[in-house]
Amino acid sequence: MRATGYIAASALASAVSAQSYLGFSTGSTKIDGSVKVQADYESEFTAAQNLIGAPGVFNSARLYTNIQGGSTTDPIEAFAAAIATNTTLLLGIWCSGTTTIQPELTALKAGLTKYGSKLADLVIGISIGSEDLYRNSVTGVENKAGVGANPDVIVGFINDYRAAFNTTLLKDVPVGHVDTWNVFPNATNKGVIDAVDWIGLDEYPYYQTGQGNTIENAANLFKEAYDAAKAAVGDKPLWVTETGWPYTGMTWDEGVPSVANAKTYWDTVGCDMLFNKVPTFWYDLTDDNAGNNESFAITDNLSTKARFNLTCPATTSSASSSSAATATGTSTKGSSGSKTTATTATGTGSSQTNASGTGSAASATGSTTTTNAGSVLNLSIGTIVGVVAFACLL
Template sequence: MLISNILALAASVSTVAAQYKGFNYGSTNTDGSNLLNHGGFTSARLYTTVQAGTANTPISAIQAAINTQTTLLLGLWASAGQANMDNEIAALNAAVAQYGSAFTDLIAGISVGSEDLYRISPTGVINLSGPGADPDVLVNYINQVRALNLNKPIGHVDTWTAWVNGSNAAVIAACDFLGMDGYPYFQNTQDNRIENAEQLFIESYNATVAAAAGKEVWVTETGWPVSGPNQANAVANLENAKTYWDEIGCGFLFSQENTWWYTFQDAFPTTPSPSFGIVGTELSTTPLFDVQCPA
């Protein structure tokens, strides 16, 4: 893989950055094969520490991150029960033992779970989002990770609608940071046309901050799809993806907030619908739209 070219693309996508800025990266493709090892952006968010197809082998993205000095927002999958969490923690411990400070110095934070609270919400259930985890389960997992004494921020990633739900307050109390996922495209009970996307996102961000009880809010997922079906008044296309990048990414997040954009490369060989990959589904150094931020 042309790491040097990807690094060049990374350097072009923003102006002055917040402490952490990067992209989300999946662990597998739609056919179950591994994604190419790539970590050539400033920061990368992972959803699991376990290499696909293994029980608890550390994910190969860690070595890629070390090779390219890419910081990592680590993810531990939390919707598959205690046995799976044991494997996540085993993989994390194994990576620390194997790589030492070359790895730990790159850890921006550790997210225990991703959208687990959303998936058990009425909306998540209606949308057939799959298994989630209750607040008390997540708090237990967070405490297990905190007991590793890695001296890194520990938090949880969820939709902004989950964070403003008072029944999830125990998770907020257990976190060092809140990872917020916000997509105006999916807010299909509102007038979510691209002209209103900036306002909708800022409202969701401010609501999350208000619910955070003083904890840091990191934007762990946001973006606009380059293709796919309409969601109410939201149209998925390259023009709107570019507009959203300019207004939300360049205009607000990249210079002010820790941000992991969704997403760099979408899964393949089957293109998801909607698809959010700024390079599409094929690994490339050429984005589908101009990622230079306006002056």
Template sequence: MQIQALAITLGVLAALSAAEAIQGFNYGSTNSDGSCRKYGDFKQLFERAKNLPRASGFTAARLYTSIQCGTSADPIEAYQAAIDTDTKILVGLWTSAGRYVFENELNALITAAKTLGTAFTDRVVGISVGSEDLYRSTPQGIANDAGPGCTAGEIQSYIGWMRDWIKGTLLEGKLITHVDTWTAWVLPENSELIQAIDFLGHNSFPYFEDARANAIEKAADNFWSAVAATESVAQGKDVWIIETGWPDTGPVRRDAVPSLDSAKTYWNTIGCSLFGKRGTFWYTLVDGATTEADLSFAITPNLNATPKFDLTCH
């Protein structure tokens, strides 16, 4: 048992040390028209990410669910696409739809590990239990009509459940995280959840932060102050940047104006300071289904692999 525990500890440390090289995009389970993303969709997008002109190293994918859209518990087809494109995966398990759906998430993940084997599990860089559930449970999230969320206690119970289920499988020893907004991480009631995970997944979008001056000229200061706030409560654990970006189209939010110039500026000042230095998943390569049809964070159009702006880091 001591040897097994040591092996798992060494594996976790190795994964943490490799985090600096992890770089990718976020991928939802649906296309912009609301249709389910299939194997071919994911494969095409993963290949596009790896072959972006003037940008390299985008070899990882962050997913929000392990369930293939349109099914109850079939593994998401992105897993096979990741194998076939040699793409690393930050697994996502959706937690805001109740225990029954979370059980389906676990079933889908365990099935993938059993049927796809090490070709899948060797590419898993971590497992995220939930995404912005804490934020959606806060007064701010409720006021913004962000949808159902979970408390820290509920997320902790899901993590314990998952750890039991993956024990003895090829997924045992994988890094466990939760992804949320910096405004949720700093709340004292969430400190016990931080103790239960291996690293923190940090989301921050200066564009949306209209409670303070948020013009593109303020974006770098706002972003890094948000990261510092998360790090201040991280209990010495790593903080990975899981979602950030700036839209090229959409409504004006206080001082924040969507434009191609602003999206490029944000990429240059924020993205280029992160890539290759900290675990980072940019938001986003292409738009998925969104409640705001005129809001776009995509760096490439859905049907065109040509970036909307020059991705060269200066």
């Protein structure tokens, strides 16, 4: 990519990151495994915008693919639903386990041709890949996280996207990559950081076994992960692309799922650190992965009355008294513990259904000792190990 184009895109990314989007990460299938269609997305987006007691309007959505389930290159029907509900979109291109992203690009171009500026005006960013670097890391391989992609492959895909859309209505949309915090301090991944305009973080303290992953310590773990990532990516804007605490499921070390704990996490991480401060995509509004042992959904049957009170408390917790930004923590499967079930494995993130099948999003673990010179949270951190992985079929 030409340097002039990169500078312009980076400047735009900084401007965009100043707006704190509120939304949910949403998969392309329902809890029974069937493919979501336009009506399903519309119901989901409408419910998100009307949540009772929410600390703002959740009118953004993060997607993992541009391809409609059951097809190879048809645009995902979430595009039409977003237009109908005026929902802004963080688009995603699935990159793991493939040598080309051409089907994704074809689907996105088809959507842009069909909807034009109605779609383009709602796109706030696009992620080239999701947890691919983690899956291909030593830890990801050990944890059987699935097929990922090396940094040079991701950079190549980023260049492919920029070349394909540099004269379209999406030419000024900031380009990012989503992964687990601990892949970014790895020098071998610096090329990916340099190639994008923003970084997306997936963080789940619940899965951080061996790290004191009680609900009381969750906010501290979250901030530590953010600081480690921030120190690694420098001035790149950080978006929180996945985080949450399950209301039911397995106990991971000291991480206990419950409605009360999900509410505490919402308050101490969401309210105190994320909402209306940085672009945030919570996981998740409604259950869409039958294979998971844990359920993170904040609502049943898309009711606008959540399973716990969404109103933020008037005072901040001692764990997160800073007015700063946020982070995302990762999770790992295997020795450090994992939330994976069923198929592919792990990841702070998710595993998603793409055009040809299922890809897994995983998270990583590793040890990092770094002083947060550039973190918004201004915290120094110690060694962080054993991040737990999370996988969900989207």
